[in-house]
Amino acid sequence: MSKFLADPAPDAAFWSEQMTRVAADADVDCFMRIYDHFAPRLKRYLLGQGIAPAQAEDLVQEAMLRLWRRARSFDGSRASLGTWLFRIARNLHIDSLRRGASATAWPDDVELLQDDEDGELGTSGPEAFTDHVGLGRAIDALPVAQARLIRMSYLESKSHSEISNELGMPLGSVKSTLRRAFAKLRRGLGGEA
Known part of the structure; x- marks a missing residue:
């Protein structure tokens, strides 16, 4: 071996x-x-x-x-x-x-x-945040519903439809809540809003 x-x-x-x-x-x-x-x-x-x-x-x-x-x-x-x-x-x-x-x-x-045109990791996508020490704190600072959706979508890789079905939440609400949560998360980690 x-x-x-x-x-x-x-x-x-x-x-x-x-x-x-x-x-x-x-x-x-x-x-x-x-x-x-x-x-x-x-x-x-x-x-x-x-x-x-x-x-x-x-x-x-x-x-x-x-x-x-x-x-x-x-x-x-x-x-x-x-x-x-x-x-x-x-x-x-x-x-x-x-x-x-x-x-x-x-x-x-x-x-x-952000597209990865140069093969380098940008700072605007959720994957870019995974190495930040403060990610957990930034997610925890979100309202509970937003934090849950961020975890389900970006950390558990669940589709919006899966989240909608699992939570019994309208698909449009899942998408709009995730957009708002993601914008808050970016601001919380020092990114652009």
């Missing part, structure tokens, strides 16, 4: 080091460790967004290809590798929806997110 397989839970520093080796030396072994760990997680996330399995697989492959090509733009001091990769996958999904006829299926708050 390899040392990597014996380690049950590599931490953010481990993954940052793997990315450093990919960026500096095009280290295929490090890339494969990253791929083996994150690809299944990305696929589960995308499937949870209601994406067809074949499309989810394509988006995972594209996300991993971007990781390889843009490894030098990764900055472990700004975000964990997981956050960076999930942001890439989410942006690829948004781009595919914009190109396809199903663009209306994406939540209305998509305009609040």
Whole structure:
């Protein structure tokens, strides 16, 4: 059994080091460790967004290809590798929806997110906040209903329809409450309103 397989839970520093080796030396072994760990997680996330399995697989492959090509733009001091990769996958999904006829299926708050044109993690999407120490406090400072919806949507990756069904809340109310909550959260974390 390899040392990597014996380690049950590599931490953010481990993954940052793997990315450093990919960026500096095009280290295929490090890339494969990253791929083996994150690809299944990305696929589960995308499937949870209601994406067809074949499309989810394509988006995972594209996300991993971007990781390889843009490894030098990764900055472990700004975000964990997981956050960076999930942001890439989410942006690829948004781009595919914009190109396809199903663009209306994406939540209305998509305009609040910043595209990842340079492969660098922006600061306006919910994934950008996950590395901030104050995220929990900022969410807790929201009204209870807004905090619950933020957690369900962005941290549990539930769709607006799933939240609506689970809470017995009209879909339009879920969307508008999330938009207001997200704006307050951004202000609470020092972002633009």
